[in-house]
Amino acid sequence: MNKQYVGITSFDSFLLDLMNNYKKDQEPQIVNFRELVPQITNMDRYSHFIHAYPAKLLQQIPYLFLNTSIFSKEGDTILDPFCGTGTVLLEASIANRNAIGVDVNPLAALIARTKIFKQDIKNLENKVSEIKELFNLYQSSKCKYFIPMISNIEHWYDKKTIRKLSKIKHLIENIEDSQIKDFFNVVFSICCRKFSYSDPRISVPVKINEERFPEGHSLREASSKHLKFIKINKVFEFFIEQANKNIDRLRNYQNITMLNDNKLVVYNTDIKEIDSNLIENNSVQLILTSPPYVSAQKYIRASSLSLQWLELHNNNLASLDKKSIGREYFSPNEYKQFHKTGFKTIDAILFKIFEKNKLRAYITYTYLIEMQKTFQKSFTILKENGYFIMVIGNNTIAGYEFMTYEYLIEIAEKVGFSTELVLIDDIKSRGLMTKRNKTASVISREYIVVFKKDTNEN
Numbered sequence: 498m499n500k501q502y503v504g505i506t507s508f509d510s511f512l513l514d515l516m517n518n519y520k521k522d523q524e525p526q527i528v529n530f531r532e533l534v535p536q537i538t539n540m541d542r543y544s545h546f547i548h549a550y551p552a553k554l555l556q557q558i559p560y561l562f563l564n565t566s567i568f569s570k571e572g573d574t575i576l577d578p579f580c581g582t583g584t585v586l587l588e589a590s591i592a593n594r595n596a597i598g599v600d601v602n603p604l605a606a607l608i609a610r611t612k613i614f615k616q617d618i619k620n621l622e623n624k625v626s627e628i629k630e631l632f633n634l635y636q637s638s639k640c641k642y643f644i645p646m647i648s649n650i651e652h653w654y655d656k657k658t659i660r661k662l663s664k665i666k667h668l669i670e671n672i673e674d675s676q677i678k679d680f681f682n683v684v685f686s687i688c689c690r691k692f693s694y695s696d697p698r699i700s701v702p703v704k705i706n707e708e709r710f711p712e713g714h715s716l717r718e719a720s721s722k723h724l725k726f727i728k729i730n731k732v733f734e735f736f737i738e739q740a741n742k743n744i745d746r747l748r749n750y751q752n753i754t755m756l757n758d759n760k761l762v763v764y765n766t767d768i769k770e771i772d773s774n775l776i777e778n779n780s781v782q783l784i785l786t787s788p789p790y791v792s793a794q795k796y797i798r799a800s801s802l803s804l805q806w807l808e809l810h811n812n813n814l815a816s817l818d819k820k821s822i823g824r825e826y827f828s829p830n831e832y833k834q835f836h837k838t839g840f841k842t843i844d845a846i847l848f849k850i851f852e853k854n855k856l857r858a859y860i861t862y863t864y865l866i867e868m869q870k871t872f873q874k875s876f877t878i879l880k881e882n883g884y885f886i887m888v889i890g891n892n893t894i895a896g897y898e899f900m901t902y903e904y905l906i907e908i909a910e911k912v913g914f915s916t917e918l919v920l921i922d923d924i925k926s927r928g929l930m931t932k933r934n935k936t937a938s939v940i941s942r943e944y945i946v947v948f949k950k951d952t953n954e955n
C-alpha cells in the first residue's frame with residue numbers, strides 16, 4: 498500500500514504519479530477522495546440532489562477524473578453504462594464533455610434525464626403556479642381522478658394520501674411538454690416514497706414499525722415522527738416545496754453550464770443489449786461508471802412504489818429485475834448445478850460458495866458473466882486508447898471474502914483491457930443497506946480501477 502495523498506491542486510501530475518507508482522509495484526494506491534477534492538464542500542451542488550437513489554456515486558470521483566486531461570478532454574464523449582441518477586453525466590456536462598447515460602431502471606433514467614437536460618426555468622416556475630391553481634380547483638370540485646394499479650396500495654398508503662397523490666398524478670399527466678412533465682414526475686416520485694409507510698432508513702420498501710424499538714429509543718422517535726408527518730398529510734404542499742427546491746438546483750446547474758453546448762442523452766435500456774445505432778462503435782473516449790455490486794442493492798425493488806405510481810414498469814417489475822445485473826431471484830432449476838466462468842481462480846471460489854449455498858454461487862456466477870458482456874460491449878464502444886474507469890467494492894459471500902475488483906480485472910483483461918491504475922477509497926458514509934442478510938456482509942472499501950483500450954498491446 499502507498500502513502501496517503503491529501504488536498505491536491507493539480508490532478509494531472511498527481512494521477513500520473515499514481516499511475517507510475519502502480520506500474521512499478523502493481524499495488525492499489527490509497528487515496529481519500531473527499532480530501533483530494535476540497536473544491537466540493539457542499540454535496541447539494543447543482544442538480545445532484547433532485548432525487549434520492551441507493552448507492553449514488555460519490556461526486557468527488559467523477560469530478561476528479563473529469564477535471565484532468567489524461568483520460569478525456571473538453572468536447573469528448575463520456576459514457577456511464579450504469580448511470581443511475583446521473584452523477585457522472587452531470588459532472589461530465591459541467592466539465593464540458595458530451596455525455597451518454599444508460600440505465601435499465603426507468604426511474605433512474607427519468608431522474609438522470611431531468612438532472613442534466615436544460616430547461617427554461619421560467620416555464621417550470623409558470624407550471625408550478627398553474628398546478629397550484631388547478632389543484633385548488635380540483636380540491637373544491639368533484640373532478641374524477643384515476644388510481645393506478647399498485648400492489649397492496651392500502652398497506653403502503655393511507656386513503657387520504659392515495660387520493661392526493663392520484664390528483665397530483667392527473668395534473669402532471671396533462672402536461673404536454675415532455676421535459677416539463679419529466680421534471681414534475683421526478684418531484685412526484687419523491688412524494689410517492691415520502692408519504693408511504695415504507696421505512697425511510699431502508700432502501701427497499703419495508704413497512705415502518707415504531708413498536709420494534711423500545712420506548713425512548715432514537716429510532717422509535719424517528720419512526721413516530723415520520724408517521725406523524727404522513728398523518729398531517731400535507732402532500733401537495735410538500736410537492737410544491739420540492740418542485741421549488743429542484744427548480745433552484747436546476748437554475749444553479751444551468752448557470753454553471755450556460756456556455757457549454759454539449760450533447761447529453763440518456764437511454765433507458767439494458768447495456769448488454771445496447772444497439773450500435775444508439776452508441777456507435779469506437780465513439781466514446783471515456784467510460785466512467787459504478788456498476789452494481791453482487792446482490793448489494795435491489796434497484797428495481799427500491800424504486801417499486803414510484804415505478805408503479807408513474808406506470809413506468811409495464812405492469813411487470815419482475816421483467817425489469819431480470820435485466821438488472823446483480824439480481825438475486827432465480828429458480829432452483831437454474832442454480833442446482835454448478836456453473837463455471839472459465840476463469841480458474843474465480844471458479845475455485847465459486848465452487849466453495851456453491852458447497853455452502855447454491856443460490857449465492859449462481860447469483861455470483863451470473864453477475865460475473867453479465868459484467869463480462871458489459872466489458873465486451875464497452876470495449877467495442879470505446880475509441881482506441883480510450884479509458885474505462887470503474888468504481889466497485891468487494892463483499893462477503895456465503896462467509897467468503899469475495900474480491901470482486903480482482904475478479905473483474907481478470908475478466909476485463911481477458912476482454913482486452915490493460916489495467917493502468919487501482920485506487921482504494923473508504924465508503925463509510927455511502928447509502929448502502931444498513932441491514933443485510935447473513936450471507937452477504939457489509940462492503941467497507943471502494944476500489945477505483947482504470948482500464949485502457951490499449952490495442953497495441955494485444
Ligand SMILES: C[S@@+](CC[C@H](N)C(=O)[O-])C[C@H]1O[C@@H](n2cnc3c(N)ncnc32)[C@H](O)[C@@H]1O
Pocket residue numbers: 550551552553554555578579580581582583584585599600601602605766767768769786787788789790796797820821822823
Ligand atoms: C451503483 S448504481 C449507479 C448509481 C449512479 N452512479 C448514481 O450516482 O446514481 C448501478 C445502476 O446500474 C443499473 N443497472 C443494473 N443492471 C443494468 C443493466 N443491465 N443495464 C443498465 N443499467 C443497469 C441499476 O439500475 C443502477 O441504477
